[in-house]
Amino acid sequence: MISVEEALARVLALAAPLGAESVPLARAAGRAMCAPAVAGRDQPPFAASAMDGYAVAGDAPEGASLSVVGMAAAGHAFAGAVGPGQAVRIFTGAPLPAGANRVVIQEDVLAAGDRITIRANADTGTNIRPQGQDFRAGASLSPRRLRPNDLALLAAMNVAAVPVTRRPVVALIATGDELVMPGEDPRPDQIIASNTFALKALAEAEGAEARLLPIARDTGAELEAVLTLALDADLIVTIGGASVGDHDLVERVAGKMGLERAFYKIAMRPGKPLMAGRLRGVPMLGLPGNPVSSIVCAHLFLLPMIRAMLGLAGPAPVPRRATLACDVPANGPRTHYMRARLAPGDGLPGITPFDRQDSALLSILTEADALLIRPLGDGPRPAGHVVDYLPL
Numbered sequence: 159m160i161s162v163e164e165a166l167a168r169v170l171a172l173a174a175p176l177g178a179e180s181v182p183l184a185r186a187a188g189r190a191m192c193a194p195a196v197a198g199r200d201q202p203p204f205a206a207s208a209m210d211g212y213a214v215a216g217d218a219p220e221g222a223s224l225s226v227v228g229m230a231a232a233g234h235a236f237a238g239a240v241g242p243g244q245a246v247r248i249f250t251g252a253p254l255p256a257g258a259n260r261v262v263i264q265e266d267v268l269a270a271g272d273r274i275t276i277r278a279n280a281d282t283g284t285n286i287r288p289q290g291q292d293f294r295a296g297a298s299l300s301p302r303r304l305r306p307n308d309l310a311l312l313a314a315m316n317v318a319a320v321p322v323t324r325r326p327v328v329a330l331i332a333t334g335d336e337l338v339m340p341g342e343d344p345r346p347d348q349i350i351a352s353n354t355f356a357l358k359a360l361a362e363a364e365g366a367e368a369r370l371l372p373i374a375r376d377t378g379a380e381l382e383a384v385l386t387l388a389l390d391a392d393l394i395v396t397i398g399g400a401s402v403g404d405h406d407l408v409e410r411v412a413g414k415m416g417l418e419r420a421f422y423k424i425a426m427r428p429g430k431p432l433m434a435g436r437l438r439g440v441p442m443l444g445l446p447g448n449p450v451s452s453i454v455c456a457h458l459f460l461l462p463m464i465r466a467m468l469g470l471a472g473p474a475p476v477p478r479r480a481t482l483a484c485d486v487p488a489n490g491p492r493t494h495y496m497r498a499r500l501a502p503g504d505g506l507p508g509i510t511p512f513d514r515q516d517s518a519l520l521s522i523l524t525e526a527d528a529l530l531i532r533p534l535g536d537g538p539r540p541a542g543h544v545v546d547y548l549p550l
C-alpha cells in the first residue's frame with residue numbers, strides 16, 4: 159500500500175493538460191483560460207467625468223459666475239474646449255472636454271439660463287477619472303479559472319473570445335450485478351446505483367463533461383465491452399469491483415486489456431482498494447464501490463486529475479485548519495478521512511467527526527461538510543488540538 163501523497167503524485171502524473179479551444183465570452187464562465195488575455199485599449203479610454211455637473215477650467219472659486227458653452231454626455235463628447243470663465247454641462251462617464259481640470263457637481267452650483275454660479279463650500283475634488291485609471295492597453299490577465307468578475311474585466315478589455323482548455327470527457331462506469339438505476343424496479347437482492355450521480359455532479363462542477371455509461375454486469379465480457387466503449391474518453395472511472403472478491407473483476411479485466419498500472423491499494427480509509435493506471439493510452443481511475451469511499455476518493459484524486467487536465471495551477475486538494483471540538487482516539491495504519499461537521503469558533507472553526515464512519519453511510523455523508531484528516535499512526539488527540547480538514 160502506498161501513501162495518499164504518493165498516490166496523488168502518481169495520478170497527477172497520468173493527467174496532462176488537454177488542448178485549447180476558443181469560446182465566446184458569454185460562454186466562458188467557469189472555463190479554464192489557458193493563455194494570457196491582453197487589453198486592446200486603455201480603460202477608461204479618455205479622462206472621464208465621475209459625476210453629473212459642470213466641467214470647468216482653472217480655479218473657478220466659490221462665487222465665480224461661468225458661462226455654459228456646451229454639453230458632454232456619456233457616448234457624446236463635446237468637440238470644443240473650455241476656457242477661463244466658461245463651463246460645459248457634463249454627465250457621469252462623459253469624456254472631459256479639452257481645457258477642463260475639474261468637474262463641479264451640480265449640487266454645488268446655482269444654474270440660471272446659460273450661466274452658473276459656484277456655491278459657497280463647493281467640493282474641491284476634481285471628480286475626474288484619468289485615462290487608463292483601471293488598466294492600460296497591453297495589460298494582461300493571467301490564465302485562471304474564469305469567475306464572473308474576470309468576465310467583466312475581459313469584456314472591458316475588448317476581448318470577445320478567450321482560449322480555454324477543452325473540457326475533459328470523463329466516462330463513469332458503475333459495475334455490479336446488484337445495481338439498478340434510480341426509478342427502476344429492483345429485485346429484493348438488488349440496490350440502487352447511487353454514487354455515480356455524486357461523481358457526475360462533482361466532475362461537472364469541476365469543469366469536466368461526464369458521461370454515465372451502462373452499468374457493467376459482473377462478467378469479464380460485459381466489463382470489457384463497457385470499458386471498450388469508454389476508450390474515446392479523456393479519463394475512465396470505474397466504480398466497484400476493485401477489491402479482492404471473486405466478483406471484483408476490474409483489475410483482472412483491465413489488466414487483460416493492457417492496463418499499465420500506476421498503483422493498486424493505498425493506505426487510506428475509506429478508499430483502500432483504489433487503483434490507477436493507463437488503459438490503451440487513456441488515464442483510468444478504479445474507485446471502490448462503497449458509496450462514501452468512491453466519493454471521498456473523487457475529492458482526493460478525481461477532482462485533482464480534472465484540474466490537472468484543465469491545466470490549472472495547484473491541482474492538489476488544499477487542507478484547511480480547524481480545532482477539534484471533542485477528543486479523538488488514536489488512528490490506525492491508514493490516513494482516515496472522517497466525515498465531520500464544522501461549527502464557527504472564536505478563531506478557527508471547531509470540527510466534530512461523526513460517531514459512525516462506515517463507508518456505506520450516505521446519510522452521514524450528506525450531513526457532513528468536512529473530512530477531518532487523521533494522519534496514519536497518529537496518537538489520541540484532545541479537544542482543542544489543531545487539525546487539518548478538507549471542505550466538502
Ligand SMILES: Nc1nc2c(c(=O)[nH]1)N[C@H]1C(S)=C(S)[C@@H](COP(=O)(O)OP(=O)(O)OC[C@H]3O[C@@H](n4cnc5c(N)ncnc54)[C@H](O)[C@@H]3O)O[C@H]1N2
Nearest residue numbers: 332350351352353398399400401406430446447448449451
Ligand atoms: N476480503 C476483503 N474484502 C474487502 C476488502 C478487503 O481488503 N478484503 N476491502 C473492503 C473495502 S475497504 C472496500 S472499500 C470494498 C470495495 O469493494 P469493491 O470496490 O470491490 O466494491 P464492490 O464490492 O463492488 O462494492 C462494495 C459495496 O458498494 C456497493 N456499490 C458498488 N457500486 C455501487 C454504486 N454504483 N452505487 C451504490 N453502491 C454501490 C456494493 O453493492 C457493495 O455493497 O471492499 C471491501 N471488501
Ligand code: MOO
Nearest residue numbers: 428429430451517
Ligand atoms: O477503504 Mo473501504 O473504502 O473502507 O470502504
